[in-house]
Amino acid sequence: MPAPRECSLKEFLDLLRDSLNRDACWGVVLSQPCRGESPSKLTVRPVELSGERCYQLAERRGKQEFHLNLNAAALQTRITSDFGERFEQADLFAPDADYSARVIRKDVVRLTKRRPSKSAPALTHDRGKQYLIPEGRPCPFLTEIGVMTPAGQVKAAHQAKFRQVNRFLEFVDDVLPELPPTGVLRVIDFGCGKSYLTFALHYLLTELRGREVEIIGLDLKAEVVRDCQQIAERLGCRGLRFEVGDIAGYETTGPVHLSVSLHACDTATDAALAQAVRWQARVILAVPCCQHELFGLLSDAALPGLLQHGILKERFAALATEALRAGLLEAVGYRTQVVEFIDMEHTPKNLLLRAVRTDRPSLESRDRYEQLKQQLDLREFALERLLSRDRD
Numbered sequence: 001m002p003a004p005r006e007c008s009l010k011e012f013l014d015l016l017r018d019s020l021n022r023d024a025c026w027g028v029v030l031s032q033p034c035r036g037e038s039p040s041k042l043t044v045r046p047v048e049l050s051g052e053r054c055y056q057l058a059e060r061r062g063k064q065e066f067h068l069n070l071n072a073a074a075l076q077t078r079i080t081s082d083f084g085e086r087f088e089q090a091d092l093f094a095p096d097a098d099y100s101a102r103v104i105r106k107d108v109v110r111l112t113k114r115r116p117s118k119s120a121p122a123l124t125h126d127r128g129k130q131y132l133i134p135e136g137r138p139c140p141f142l143t144e145i146g147v148m149t150p151a152g153q154v155k156a157a158h159q160a161k162f163r164q165v166n167r168f169l170e171f172v173d174d175v176l177p178e179l180p181p182t183g184v185l186r187v188i189d190f191g192c193g194k195s196y197l198t199f200a201l202h203y204l205l206t207e208l209r210g211r212e213v214e215i216i217g218l219d220l221k222a223e224v225v226r227d228c229q230q231i232a233e234r235l236g237c238r239g240l241r242f243e244v245g246d247i248a249g250y251e252t253t254g255p256v257h258l259s260v261s262l263h264a265c266d267t268a269t270d271a272a273l274a275q276a277v278r279w280q281a282r283v284i285l286a287v288p289c290c291q292h293e294l295f296g297l298l299s300d301a302a303l304p305g306l307l308q309h310g311i312l313k314e315r316f317a318a319l320a321t322e323a324l325r326a327g328l329l330e331a332v333g334y335r336t337q338v339v340e341f342i343d344m345e346h347t348p349k350n351l352l353l354r355a356v357r358t359d360r361p362s363l364e365s366r367d368r369y370e371q372l373k374q375q376l377d378l379r380e381f382a383l384e385r386l387l388s389r390d391r392d
């Protein structure tokens with residue numbers, strides 16, 4: 001095997017890209033945190049999810065471990081941003097060799113190539129469905145809202161809700177590495193309603209992940225808020241409280257790390273997104289609902305042959321709304337994905353916007369947003385209005 005040599009960090013990243021493109025990446029480890037970074041290690045292994053090759057990323061921070069599944073492109077982006085910034089050492093395991101890259105100065109690494117140490121991974125995954133809240137483990141808030149029996153059995157009529165709660169928790173768990181690793185996590189749930197997902201969030205962060213939290217559930221409906229507050233007190237949910245208020249005018253002091261809005265009606269989602277951007281929330285999770293705005297604004301002439309059919313126009317308006325929202329979030333510096341929240345069989349309102357603050361506004365995304373608006377012959381859009389009002 002050749003002696004170690006100096007090369008650019010980019011050359012190592014190109015090696016990684018090449019191995020990912022050829023499905024020949026059998027693992028990656030990032031280690032040796034850079035100065036000033038807290039101790040952590042990131043391990044990647046290929047897995048198969050729904051028949052597709054993905055990569056499971058496990059990040060150990062102190063005693064905690066966080067998991068995230070990424071496709072090849074997202075993994076490449078993640079490693080590109082972490083190697084050299086957060087970690088000084090990267091190991092890539094490929095069929096032909098093990099590659100070790102150690103940062104020796106900015107953008108330069110010492111690259112060592114060794115005989116391969118790993119054999120082809122068995123790409124079996126899923127290991128059965130491992131829910132964060134498994135059936136059989138009594139969970140007080142699920143019992144309180146009638147989903148579980150006190151012994152931990154999920155009631156037949158509430159299986160779908162049980163799956164939805166767990167699915168939501170998986171999304172939150174996946175973004176935990178993006179949130180401050182220590183201290184009180186501040187979370188706002190806009191339009192919390194009956195709040196079963198707010199209670200679930202509290203359970204995950206405190207009981208399962210051992211974090212101290214301040215979680216605020218906000219809703220317009222005083223009665224609902226009062227009931228939720230009573231449940232929180234009865235269950236002794238520390239750091240969880242409910243307030244009556246309108247998303248649009250809500251003020252808070254101190255940072256907001258995670259902003260959640262789930263099925264907030266129509267442009268209430270835009271109000272929630274705008275507030276989160278204004279507060280520079282680290283992560284935004286939004287499951288939009290009933291996107292009426294665009295339905296009213298789209299003229300049939302913009303896409304003749306499609307928009308004259310009411311049902312198609314409704315669905316198209318919903319998809320276009322999320323594309324425009326995602327574009328605007330990218331434009332103001334949030335790395336944004338639109339993903340499926342729950343299976344189509346439950347509801348067509350099943351998209352989730354997952355946005356992580358990067359502090360790098362994207363002019364390219366702004367251009368794409370403007371282009372899409374032009375193609376749709378739109379003159380206005382609620383989120384754009386709210387964001388520019390906050391900027392002025």
Ligand SMILES: C[S@@+](CC[C@H](N)C(=O)[O-])C[C@H]1O[C@@H](n2cnc3c(N)ncnc32)[C@H](O)[C@@H]1O
Nearest residue numbers: 191192193219220245246247262263264265268
């Ligand atoms: C469909 S429910 C969703 C409840 C809960 N987030 C969930 O996913 O189960 C929408 C909630 O948003 C609240 N809401 C709508 N507009 C709001 C606003 N501008 N400010 C605060 N809450 C709002 C409603 O009162 C309602 O409780």
